[in-house]
Every structure is written in structure tokens, then in C-alpha cells.
Amino acid sequence: MIPQLVTVRHRRPNGRSLPLYIPVLPVLLVLSPLLLLAVLAVLAACLTTRVNPVGVLRRSGQLLWALPGTRIEIEQGRTAVLVSVK
Template identity: 50%
Template structure:
């Protein structure tokens, strides 16, 4: 199952945390022209470096499907950025 929602939370000292919920599908649709260009670039890179194109795209799809449940926490000093993919 592909990710459906990305939650971003930025905590700063002395200020209220900033939260943002980003739906993946509308963003992917809006950026689809860039996704097509990126897929073509990946195809060309696979041909240049002699990598099996089908296996590379299957591996990329499996990586995207494994993203739900991923949580990334970055703390720098007293500030923090928390990203959760659902």
C-alpha cells in the first residue's frame, strides 16, 4: 500500500510547534510532470549503467510501498523536526 499522508511537526524553543498534514496523492498528481521526467532519467541511467530496468523499477516501487509506518526524528540543539509517513 502506498503512503497516503505525511505528517510534519517542527518544534522550536519558546514557540508553539508547527504541524502540517500533506496528502500524498494530490501532491503526486500536481508533480506528475516532474515524476515522468524523473522516470525517464532513471530509465536512461539504468541503460547507461547496465542495470535491469524492470528490476530497478520494481525495487523502487517496493521501497515506496514500504514507506507507511516510517518515522524520522531529527533533533538539533533544542529544535526538532518530526516526520511520520502513514
Template identity: 45%
Template sequence: MMPQLFTVLVRRPEHRPIRIWVPVLPVALVFSPLLVLAALVAVVACVIYRISVPLAFSSGWRFFCALSGTRVDVHEGRSTVLVSIR
């Protein structure tokens, strides 16, 4: 199942935490013209490097669907960024 929501939490010292929820499907629909262009570039790259186009796209889709449940924490100094994919 593809991820539905990206949650970003930014904690900074002496400031309130900032939490942002990003739904995946509406963002993908807004950026669909760029996604079509990126797909065309990927097809050209696959042809140049002699990679199977269906195999490359199916591997990319499987990787994207496997992102559900991923959590990334970044600590830099006293600031923290947490990205959660559901």
C-alpha cells in the same frame, strides 16, 4: 499499500509547534510532469549502468510502499522536527 499521508511537526523553543499534513496522492498528481521526467532519467541511467529497468522500477516501488509506518525524529539544539509517514 502506498503511503497516504506525510505529517511534519516542527517544535521550536518559545514558539507554538507547527504541524503540516501533506497528502501523497494530490502532491504526486501536481508533480506528475516532473515524475515523468525523473522516470525518463532513471531509464537512461539504468541503460548506462546496465541495470534491468523493470527490476529497478519494481524495487523502487516496493521501497516506496514499505515507507508506511516510518518515523524520523531530528533534534538540533533546542529545535525538533518529526516526520511521520502513514
């Protein structure tokens, strides 16, 4: 399943928390022109380095699909950062 929501939460030293919710699909749609350019660049790089471009795209997709469930929390004293992919 493609990631749907990325949550980034930053707790500042003063105790205030700043949550940031990123809906992945709408963001991908907005950035789709840039993504297209990125895919073309990856294809060009694959052809230059003689790597199978289909394999790269397929395995990049598998990597993206496997992201949901990832959770990273880093706390240092009163400061904390949380990144969660659902």
C-alpha cells in the same frame, strides 16, 4: 500500501509547533509531469549503466510501498522535528 499522509512537525525554540500535513497522492498527481521526467532520466541512467530498468522501477515501488509506519523524531532541547509517514 502506498503512503497516504506525511506529517512533518517542527517545534521551534519558542515552543510553537508548526505541523505540515502532506497528502501524498494529490501531491504525486500534481508533480506527475516532473515524475515522468524523473522516470525517463532513471531509465536512461539504467541503460547507460546496464542495470535492469524494470528491476529498478519495481524495487523503487517496493521501497515506496514499505514507507508507511516510518517515524523519525529528533529533539534537541526545546527544538524538535517529527516526520511521520502513514
